[in-house]
Amino acid sequence: MTSRQRLSVVIISKNEADLLPDCLASVSWADEIVVLDSGSEDNTVEVARQAGARVWQSTHWQGFGKQRQLAQSYASNDMILMIDADERVTPPLRQAIEQVLSSPASNTVYSLGRSNLFLGRFMRHSGWYPDRVMRLYPRQLSYNDNLVHESLETQGAPVVALKGDLQHLTCRDLVAFQRKQLNYAAAWAQERHQRGKRCGIVSIFTHTLGAFCKTLILRAGFLDGKQGWILAVVNAQYTFNKYSTLWALNRPSAKGSV
Template sequence: MSHRKRLSVVLITRNEAELLPDCLASVSWADEIVVLDAGSVDETRHIAAQAGARVFQSTDWPGFGIQRQRAQAYASGDYILMLDADERVTPPLRQAIQDVLQHPDPNAVYSCARRNLFLGRFMRHSGWYPDRVVRLYARERYRYNALPVHESLATGDADVVALTGDLQHLTFRDLPAFQRKQLHYAEAWARERHRQGRKCGLFAIISHTSGAFFKTWLLRAGFLDGKQGWLLAVVNAQYTFNKYATLWALSHTVRGNDQ
């Protein structure tokens, strides 16, 4: 009979005082909570400490992948559940995680279905559900890659097992704040591609932008999500435009400086 494995919930934070309490409450049953904070100027660290988390600080920002791996290094549990402050573990997902800890498979990693909030509605289509992400895994076997954005867990040939239950994701609560966040991601994406020598032309900007809208609205059945589905299609198109337009601008800025 296998012994129950210990679980470490790991978060990276920066100025998450508004969202963090509910996130931590949803995983208060974990054996350990580790928070690595990147220079918050609000009550984030205090809130985490009051909730019983082990709180650490970093003085620089190396990108999401490296930061997650740094945070994982502070954990001591057999298994890691990697979360963001705007996520909440629902009771059915908690039960599924606890079942894994009772009957672990070290050759497997586990994915959670995220229910993403968009302008007051948890989306069921538009490519936003089930939006599975690998978040539960054996600490000593798996690591995050070093990408600055859109980081992922290096799972190798591990089996990916889908957990029951949902991970609520309060990703889109404020339109301007979300757009600022998307613009940051788009710039980081473009700068990384520019560093790799990638370029794009006007046609690529137009085709990728229009393609992002129609993929969300039609292929991913965004029209079934009502007004929010149409708005999300526009937001996705805008994000895609920002990515490729920034990449185009970076290439032409360098060319202009060389003249």
């Protein structure tokens, strides 16, 4: 009889004291919870410790990919579930994960369907559902080094989709969400600039228009009502910020010019 695999839930955090309690409660059944904090100025660390999590701190920020790698290095179990403070494991998803742990498959990665909240509505279209992410995997695998939009390097392992949703409180406050998007856009542009990537002025606007049309029409964002229309504009704005920042980084310095 195959023994049940033990699960380590791994979370990276910074100033997540408000969101963390519900996140931790949704995975309280796990064998271990590891939290790596990036220098919170609120009581995130205390909240995590009170919930029984094993907590480490690292303020040497090298990007999301590197931070997830470091956080995972503190885990001690065979299976990793990587989640964020603004995510919650629903009961159906927990049941699916428990089944995996009870009947483990060798070298298999599991994708979770995310249900994303946008301005009070869990989106069902717009490319936001099912927003599948590979988050449950054996500990010998790890994330890549990307500054943002990091992803798991599966090394050719088969990927199995699990039932049940991972709820993601993506956007509760539009201004805060757009600030985060702006930071992501800047990191995206900086990363590609360092790799020698360039873009022209026409490319900025074709990508921006394409993002709007893809969200609203191709991904049926109009079926998500008012939030779908707003999200299409937000996605276009994010795309504009990415490519215009990359364009600006590749411009010669104007310092001293007349």
